[in-house]
Each structure stands twice: as structure tokens, then as C-alpha cells.
Amino acid sequence: MKAVVFHKPKDMRVETVDDPIIEDQRDVILKVTSTAICGSDLHIYNGYLPQAKNMIMGHEFMGIVEEVGSNVRNLVKGDRVVVPFPISCGSCHFCNMDLPTHCENSNDNYGPEGALLTGKGAALFGYTDLYGGYSGGQAEYVRVPYADYGPRKISSGLTDEQVLFLTDIFPTGWSAIDWAELKGGETVVVWGCGPVGIMAMKSAWLRGAGRVIGVDILDYRLEKARLAANVETINGKDVDAVEAIRNMTGGYGADVCVDAVGMEADHSIWTSAKNIIQGEMGTMKTLERCFDAVRRGGTVTVVGVYGTPFDNFPLHQWFDKGIKMRGGQAPVHNYIDHLIDLVQTGKVTLNDIITHNVPMADAAKMYDIFNNKEENCVKVVLKP
Template sequence: MRAVCWHGTEDVRVETVPDPEIVNPRDAIIKVTSTAICGSDLHLYNGFVPTMQKDDILGHEFMGEIVELGSSVKNLKVGDRVVVPFTISCGNCLFCRRDLYSLCDNSNPNVALAEKFWGHTPCGIFGYSHLVGGYSGGQAEYVRVPYADVGPMKVPEHLHDDQVLFLTDIFPTGYMAAENCNIQPDDTVAVWGCGPVGQFTIASAFMLGAARVIAIDEIPERLEMARRQKAETVDLRDLSSPPQLVEKLKTMTHGRGPDACIDAVGMEGHGLGIEHIYDRAKQIVRFETDRPAALRQALMSCRKGGTVSVPGVYGGIGDKLPLGSLMNKSLTVRTGQTHVQHYLKPLLERVEKGEIDPSFVISHRLPLEEAANAYRMFRDKSDHCTKVVMRPGLAPESSTIAQLRGSER
């Protein structure tokens, strides 16, 4: 089969690799119909996530058709069309039983490695380094899905792939980030980062009853997308330092600060002024693994007694965090990889009711064979790229980026 393989920093290639096989009675083999590049995939592409190995297959946002099932999977059948959570979860451990699926005790075979980095292990994750299991990802023609009796969810035939694909990750991630804020009817929510996760965070904050959402970014098309969702926007290009942003948000909230602040950026955040130069220098020489600019700003900006929610991916160590602000303002911080299985059915119901069409974030639909170009385009935000969906069955000779951009539903 053909698959997107990691070869090093800024080097991904589409190669022919062995087809996956059933290795456990709870496995399934999925023929992938749609797969996407996630913003967190760029952390792998840019070389900031350790334990990647040459020829690792990338991708954790994918869906498709079941073509083979292990003998213990009784809730699905061959031919079912399913979305697959990026979180690999056993369904039986303490954490899975409490709907904390991303904390599964049993799905990461590399527990000792994860414990060295984080103290404890999270669940296994498709296509996201050997820290979380070394599982082959879904940017491929086929993929093996462990614990298939727990993860994949059948989706209705009348919904197009584009409407349900993001149930695998970024829609539940944005929703959980907003839900973690315990939003009240008169709340103002500030969202750092207007990429795909940020867009779903904005949409979810409004769905959960926020009175106002303030979206913060520096990319014009992302800010415009946020405005189309009725969010107010702050363009970081108009500011020169973190204190200016804090004061701007105070001014917009009558001196109080946002009730909730959501960092949808993560480990490659762009700071302001000297802050950004400092973080970039330390990250390049690996004196810190993460650039926590958005988190610093969120902690400083949030009102007293407010909540800071962090769906943005952090992998290791970042410094200069304002812990005094966190403690003295009595802030609540909530974060974590998304417990996707918990959100699949309720968010599918919202899609079916027409409350949201998740396809609004897609700017490009491309063949899998164009993955190397797609990664560069998504990373560089060229050609107004906001989200790339790739289709293994789409022939590269019959399509080009220009022909496919925004043209297919």
C-alpha cells in the first residue's frame, strides 16, 4: 500500500509499504477514504517531537471502510463506514471506565519511555512517535486499528466524509477545550490560535453559551474565518509585546479580563517582540522543547478566578511561565489529550441536526500522493491554506492543488 512516511525534519515521503494485518482479535483493518494533516502533525514535521523513527507512518485524523475484523469485534461488521478516534483506548482500565480515554493504561506499549518524559503514560496515539506507542498512522491506504470494539464509530451514509472526518480529533478537541471552561451565559472567552482547533473551539464556545468570543491570531484568512463565526478578533501584527495584548484584552472586557482563556496553539507558539526571539533561540538549541508564548499570555490575561484551558499540544519543558499569576489570581487550569470516544455520539448528533458543518475549515482536498507538498503548504500557510484533507483514492494525475482547493464537497 501507499503511505506517508516520516524521514526526518521537514522530510515526509509517500512510499510503498507492507499492508497492515490483524495481529489481535480486537483489531480491525480500515480502508482509508479520507485523512487529514493536523496542526500537531507539524510538530513532527518540524522535528520537535522525540522518538520518531525513519519510515514511521504519519496521521491520526482518518476514517474509512472496515475491510477486515478480528474475531472479538462484535459491534462492527465488514463494510461499515467509520470514524476512528486518534486516542487508542482499551475500554476496560480505570481511566477508560471513567470516560478518560486519553489516559488509557493499556494501549501504549512503550510505558517506560513515556514515564521518563511525563511521569506517567497517556494512551497510545496513531502515527505520533514511539513515546505513545509507535503505531502506524492513517495517512495511508489502509491502517490497523487496535481495540476496534472501543474506538471506531459507524457514521450515517447520508453524511459526507468532510462532515464527519473531524470527529476523529479536532472537533472533539475544540469542544472539550470549551467544555473545560464551564462557560456561563454572560462569559467572554478568549481563544489563542485560529487554526482548525481554534476554529472548533470558537464554534464550541458559542454552542455552549458564551456571550462573546475573542479570537487571537496573526494570519488574515484565519482571523476572517473567526469573524465569520461572529467572533471578535485581535490581530497580533498590531501589537509589539505581551503586555500590550494583556491590556488590549482588559480594555475589551471593561478592565476585568476574559472569563476563560483557551490556548489552542501549543508548543510552537509565536510570541511578541523579545519573547519570541528568546523562545526560538532556546528551542533551537533544545534548552526548552516548547514555546509557551500563548500559555503565558493566557495566564496573564485571564480574569481573577477564571479558567485557562489548554488543548494545544505541549511535549516537554517550557519556561518563564507566570506561576505567580496562576496562584495569586486563583486560576483553574484544565488540559489534556482529548477523550474522543466520550464525545463522538453527542457531536455527531450536532452535525446531524445541522448545528455545525465541520467541513467549513477545509481549504484544500488533495491526493495522498501530494502529501509532501501538502505538509509544506500547511506549515507555511501558503495558498491561504487552513486545513488539508487527503484522499488515497484520488489520482494525482487527474487533479491539481488549484483545481481541488475548496471545490469539492
């Protein structure tokens, strides 16, 4: 089969690899009909997360069940499904606590530490050996473990593009807002107008926010946020975003700030030099901006990825302002059934962020375009 294979940073290739096979009787083999490039894939592409071996990429995918393990009784060949990006068993200590992203059975590198290179949580499709080393879904076929727990059937009345983002970015944006526990009427500021940020904005409206503001430094992403999520926007290169937010909120700051950027935020040469000395990757500038812009007693949620420790974490500011903070990988399994219903009933539209819908053969070029923020690229869908 053909698949998108990571070889080393900035080196993606579409090449022929072995077809997947059933390895456990809870597996299914899926014929992929649509997959996507996620901003998190760029962390591997740019070397922010280490991966020594070649690996099939992709954790946002859907398709048709081709082969079914004998212990999978809820799916049959021909079923059309979307697949949550975390790989979770559904029955371990943490899965039973509704914490599927902390599954103790799916990842051989699992452990309680959550350290830099050891003791990670649940496995993820196509997301380094640290997270299980599973082949991803940017391929013609993919093996889906624990298929009696993860995949969800999709109505034939919905296109792939309407439901593909139920795999990751919509549940991730929903998590950012769900964790903030909105009561109604809050001002929510989302830092980062990429795909996850826009999904967080859509989720904020659905959960009763009174005002939603997007912050970015790229005009085309701000325009996409305005069009797709009907939000106010701030260009952080043109104005001091924190001061602008305070001016828009009577001097107090936002009730909720969402960090949908993470460690790959734009940063200076000085920061890069400091990273070498301190063993860090990227920057926590966006998180610092969130701490500045949130009101006292407000909430900061983090769905942008941070892969290393950071010195000078603003612990004093968190303590003085009494900020509530929550973050992590999205527990997709907990939300996906409700989110499917929101799509089916027309309460939310997901496919309006797609800017590039191309054959998988173009994947290497599209990684480069997406990474370099060319062609006003917001979201790429690949067709195997």
C-alpha cells in the same frame, strides 16, 4: 499500499509499504476514504517531538471496514466509521474512569510519570514511538486496535468532509470549552485561529458563551475564524492583544482563555537560543498571554501541545489571580456520540474550515505548504 511516511524532520514521502494485517482479534482493517493533516502532525514534521524510525503519519481518518477480528462484534465488513485519535482499550483502570487518553493497555511506553521521554499515556495513531508507535491513517489502509470500543458508525447521508473532524479537532475544541464549565454568557477568548481554535470557538457558542473572540497574527486565519465561527478577532501583531481584551471587558479580562496554539507559537531568535541552554522546545508565550488576559478567578484551558518542560512557568501569577487551569489530550470517546448528533441535526458545521482537498499523492507538498502557512492554508484533507 501507499502511505505518507515520516523519514526525518521536513522529510515526508508518499511511498509503498506493507499492507496492515489483523494482529489481535479486537482489530479491524480499515480502507481509508479520507484523512487530514493536523497541526499536531507538524510537531513531528518540525522535530519538536522526536521520532527516530520511519513512521506512517496521521491520526485524523475515516473509512470503510475491510476486515474484522473475531472478537469485534459491533462492526462488519462494509461499515463506514470515524475513528477517535486516541487508542484506548475501554476496560482498564483509567478507561473505566472515563479517561481514555490515559489508557494503560494501548501504549508500551505507558507509565505514571508523564515524563519527557517515558511514562506516557494512551497510544495515538501515527504519533511517534513515545505514543505507542502505531501506524497512522494517512494511508490506503490502517489497522485499528480495540475496534469494538473506538470507531463509530456514520450515516450514509453525511459526506466524509462533514464528519471527518469528529476524529480529533472538533472533540479537542469541545474539550477546551467543556473543561471551562461555562454557565452561560461568558466571554471566551481563543488564542490561535487554526482548525482546533476555530472548533473551540464553535463549541463556545454551542455551550452558551455570550461573546467569543479569536486571537492570531495571520490575517487569513482571522478571516476564516470570522467566517466559520462568527467571532470578533484581534490581530496580535497589530495591537497588544492583552490590552485589547481588557478594554473589551471593562478592564477585567476574559472569563475563559483557550490556548489552542501550544509550543509552536511564533517566537524570537533569543527564545530559540534560550531553549538550547534550558533543554526546551518552542515557547510557552501563548500560555503566558492567556494568564495575562484571563480575569481573576477565570479559567485557562490548554489544547495546544506542549512537549517539554519550561523554566519560568508563571506560577506566581496563577496563584495570585486564582486561575483555574485544565489541559491535555481530548477524551474523544467521551464526547463523540453527542458530537455526531450535533452534526447530524445541523447544529454545527465542520467542513467550512477546509481550504485544500487533494489526492494523498500530494501530501509531501501539502505538509510544506501547511507548515509554511502558504496559500491561506487552514485545513488539508487528503484522499488516498
